[in-house]
Amino acid sequence: MPSKKIYHHGDLKNALIKAGVEILAKDGVSGLSLRKVASKAGVSHTAPYSHFADKQALIAAISTEGFRQLYQCLSDVVDKYKSNPKKQLIEAAWAYVQFAMDDPDRFKVMFSGVLQKEKQYPEFVEESQRNFQLVKMIVEVNQASGVLRGGSSDLAALSAWGIIHGFVMLMLEGQISHTVLEQATLRELVEFQLKQIMIK
Amino acid sequence: MPSKKIYHHGDLKNALIKAGVEILAKDGVSGLSLRKVASKAGVSHTAPYSHFADKQALIAAISTEGFRQLYQCLSDVVDKYKSNPKKQLIEAAWAYVQFAMDDPDRFKVMFSGVLQKEKQYPEFVEESQRNFQLVKMIVEVNQASGVLRGGSSDLAALSAWGIIHGFVMLMLEGQISHTVLEQATLRELVEFQLKQIMIK
DNA sequence: ACCTGAACACCGTTCAAGT
DNA sequence: ACCTGAACACCGTTCAAGT
Numbered sequence A, B: 001m002p003s004k005k006i007y008h009h010g011d012l013k014n015a016l017i018k019a020g021v022e023i024l025a026k027d028g029v030s031g032l033s034l035r036k037v038a039s040k041a042g043v044s045h046t047a048p049y050s051h052f053a054d055k056q057a058l059i060a061a062i063s064t065e066g067f068r069q070l071y072q073c074l075s076d077v078v079d080k081y082k083s084n085p086k087k088q089l090i091e092a093a094w095a096y097v098q099f100a101m102d103d104p105d106r107f108k109v110m111f112s113g114v115l116q117k118e119k120q121y122p123e124f125v126e127e128s129q130r131n132f133q134l135v136k137m138i139v140e141v142n143q144a145s146g147v148l149r150g151g152s153s154d155l156a157a158l159s160a161w162g163i164i165h166g167f168v169m170l171m172l173e174g175q176i177s178h179t180v181l182e183q184a185t186l187r188e189l190v191e192f193q194l195k196q197i198m199i200k
Numbered sequence C, D: 001a002c003c004t005g006a007a008c009a010c011c012g013t014t015c016a017a018g019t
Helices: A012-027 A034-041 A055-080 A087-102 A102-111 A122-144 A153-172 A178-183 A186-195 B014-025 B032-040 B057-079 B085-102 B104-111 B124-143 B153-170 B179-185 B188-193
Strands: none
Touching: A012 A034, A012 A055, A012 A087, A012 B124, A034 A055, A034 B188, A055 A087, A055 A102, A055 A122, A055 B153, A087 A153, A087 A186, A102 A153, A122 A153, A153 A186, A153 B085, A153 B153, A153 B179, A153 B188, A178 B153, A186 B153, B014 B032, B014 B057, B032 B057, B032 B085, B057 B085, B057 B104, B057 B124, B085 B104, B085 B188, B104 B153, B124 B153, B153 B188
């Protein structure tokens, strides 16, 4: 048997990303260590350095993968409700909220500055921008059909994203008071948020 | 000299909080360690445990102090523009943004889940709620004068807070694209965000 | 009550070495 | 090219001891 057993299953890099996501979901951001990730993937604690420059690089890869999945979720919604802009907007926002609640710690890694100097990771920047472009498209369609105010679609997209993102962050941080949460379901709260910026 | 030299300057607890804030501003969230804080305050690395149960408790104290200062900023604005609800709303939002940009890492500690199980810290919860009550007051005045939509002031306050908070978080995370930032000053962006929910 | 120093388990990272 | 094991500096936390 010559070069069949190539040390590992052949794709340690992706195995490490996957292990990282699992540890994140189980132990949270503070429980994510390179050594634990390596151990979960069945390699020594220095093996990850063959594939990632440091811990930040692994976190960048996890975040980038998260953005890819988020894009998938959002573009599915866009396709599904292509004929109804308003529905598209609401369901995309709902998908965003669900994505965040589904794995809060991965969402925090993507959006809470756990990754420093994100500009050093071109793939991260690209995937993140791809998501913004998609949001912008949704917003433009809604501007055209009079659901959202006109004007710069960059700024309008920022508003729509911001109002949902802000809600999600406050939600994840437990900042939304009990009295508010008693007044409506999560879905209703999201729709209420969007209604604030919709004119039709 | 009997009990004059009481081991320390007498208020190590607050000295540690202050040292923590300074380290946070200089080295960021990931650079904040209990040992560094202790060293900066001039005590041994185990001395903090006389005043805080663990690192989380120190972080809770830093966050709580941050909320106190934020409340001060916001209530100053409220007092200053008491006669003009709309101005009060805009300037309060602007003060919020400035507070965040002034010390981004402290803001992240307060709002990005660095502190886990925040419900275990009653002072943190109280100060955080006090800030929400203030936002609610500002929103209610603006609802009464027709600047903001009517309805539940809890939900309306959540929208106003959310849209600004979301903007700030995206800003701090570097998620706002260059093309957007070229279109307007930070102040203009904040006002644009608010205009999305204002009806007058 | 407040602080110290030794000790322990854990961490990120480097490096020389092995296949 | 890919992985290991020893080593180093740093960390949070505990504990027995000192004033």
